[in-house]
Amino acid sequence: xxxxxxxxxxxxxxxxxxxxxxxxxxxxxxxxxxxxxxxxxxxxxxxxxxxxxxxxxxxxxxxxxxxxxxxxxxxxxxxxxxxxxxxxxxxxxxxxxxxxxxxxxxxxxxxxxxxxxxxxxxxxxxxxxxxxxxxxxxxxxxxxxxxxxxxxxxxxxxxxxxx
Numbered sequence: 001x002x003x004x005x006x007x008x009x010x011x012x013x014x015x016x017x018x019x020x021x022x023x024x025x026x027x028x029x030x031x032x033x034x035x036x037x038x039x040x041x042x043x044x045x046x047x048x049x050x051x052x053x054x055x056x057x058x059x060x061x062x063x064x065x066x067x068x069x070x071x072x073x074x075x076x077x078x079x080x081x082x083x084x085x086x087x088x089x090x091x092x093x094x095x096x097x098x099x100x101x102x103x104x105x106x107x108x109x110x111x112x113x114x115x116x117x118x119x120x121x122x123x124x125x126x127x128x129x130x131x132x133x134x135x136x137x138x139x140x141x142x143x144x145x146x147x148x149x150x151x152x153x154x155x156x157x158x159x160x161x162x163x
Contacts, residue, residue, distance in 0.1 A: 010141070017109075019059055019113065020114070021050065022068070022119075024094065024118065025068065026091070028119055028145065030042070036049060044075060065079075067083055067084065071083055098127060106134050111140060115141070115143070116143040116144075119144070120146060
């Protein structure tokens with residue numbers, strides 16, 4: 001997953017604008033970062049890789065990362081991200097919190113901003129509707145990473161050219 005956004009530079013003002021990363025670790029966990037050797041693959045290393053890949057792709061603005069899921073087996077102690085613990089089986093509560101956090105983060109971050117969703121193959125409709133609304137109303141650059149195509153970014157929608 002090293003080059004998961006390398007093909008998508010951050011045009012114009014998007015390079016220095018805020019970026020929010022919302023990571024559902026239950027649906028796209030550590031194992032999907034297959035290019036990190038298994039013995040080195042832990043939460044702090046994966047978060048560091050996400051930060052480095054985003055920076056290497058041209059983003060130098062503020063970066064917010066929030067993870068959602070069962071944090072019990074992971075050591076995020078030195079990662080500097082927002083943790084949202086949900087025991088296994090709490091899928092609806094976890095997805096609701098992701099949606100709430102996306103809406104809250106968007107209220108604090110005007111365009112141009114970038115929102116990245118790291119999740120499973122199926123994203124709930126309410127989350128999809130919210131991010132599509134952000135793209136059309138706030139001109140957000142949107143990125144979606146999912147585990148079965150880790151080197152490909154599926155853009156929910158692209159920017160409108162207003163950088």
